[in-house]
Amino acid sequence: SGKQVKLHFIDLDGFKAVNDAWGHAVGDALIVAVAHRLRDALPNDAFAARLGGDEFAVVTVDEPDAELVPSFGGRLQDALASLFEIDGRSIEIGCSIGVAVSEHGVVQTSELMRRADIALYRAKDLGRGITIDFDDSFDVDALQQAELENELRATLLTGGISVMFQPLIDARSGAVTGVEALARWRKEDGVAIPPDIFIPLAERAGMIDLLGMQVLRTSLNAAAAWPSLSLGVNISPLQLKNPRFVEQVEEATKAADFDPRRLIVEVTESVLISNPEQARRAIDGLKKIGVKVALDDFGSGYASIGSLRRFGFDRMKVDRSLVAALEVDQNAGAVLQATVALANALQIPVTAEGIETERQATVVRLSGCDELQGYLFSRPVSADEVTALYCGAE
Structure with a gap:
């Protein structure tokens, strides 16, 4: 017509x-x-x-x-x-x-x-x-995404994902108490792909289990040489849906001869919203084998203090947006202090992320955070640098 x-x-x-x-x-x-x-x-x-x-x-x-x-x-x-x-x-x-x-x-x-x-x-x-x-540009984007997906799959098959470690600092003593493992991907042509690109890509392409366990094993093998430090590893919500996830974590700690009590699995609040019962089973399973569980990025979404109580988190990590707000919002200090006070009332220790200035460090200390993390103390570094800087005397 x-x-x-x-x-x-x-x-x-x-x-x-x-x-x-x-x-x-x-x-x-x-x-x-x-x-x-x-x-x-x-x-x-x-x-x-x-x-x-x-x-x-x-x-x-x-x-x-x-x-x-x-x-x-x-x-x-x-x-x-x-x-x-x-x-x-x-x-x-x-x-x-x-x-x-x-x-x-x-x-x-x-x-x-x-x-x-x-x-x-x-x-x-x-x-x-x-x-x-x-729009026709969507096809170009889709083709680029397909190519990137193929490159990521090839990288995972050869163990090409690397891990950097950002130190965690005791708020009182200033000593390094642990590290957080951060996945990094640099392609063969030298181009670095940010985690906020390749991790969602792995989730969409069904590769997140492979990626997550590769990062965990690499981190455990490196951190086995740092007996005085805890190790935090981020976990995708999709990994918790794997019924063998807890079993795989236990196998990985044994293979690395790593004390599971030193391992802290970090999960985001989306886990609690999308499938709370499934998350509860996985978290309970991790705690049974001695692994601690932290709620990451608290304050960036909808998680409540009730969630902290219900899921029995061992630690809460305040989202960097609450810390960054200290520079621009006169009420941010009160919000941060109230957030930390509620967690402390539940006897949950608190880590502040994204600290970049001495002023921010002072405020979060006074607010009751017992652990600090951010560029003020250290950017993410390699395993060899962790060994040289913090474990040389051990």
């Missing part, structure tokens, strides 16, 4: 939490309610379908270069913004939408679906609750 076809892929935001909290019957009722609102928002000549789970698709047919104000995506976002009343429960969700366009119907069906799918994932990556139209 010479018109343009728009394919919208729709994924509900927050649906899994509804199923987890109230069961599949409520989830099914919510799907039906969403379908009704979706149908009410449709243009007359549109076609809608449920693809499965909490995923829908809508096809609209418009005049070439038509500018719809608001767009269908915007209308659907608005339609789902109102609360749903399901069996006496008030439920709030949203949706992410990826859109692909076939001008004059020239794009093949499979290609149109591929583009909409890529746009949907881009919408979810950018924070959810938004509509994204496919």
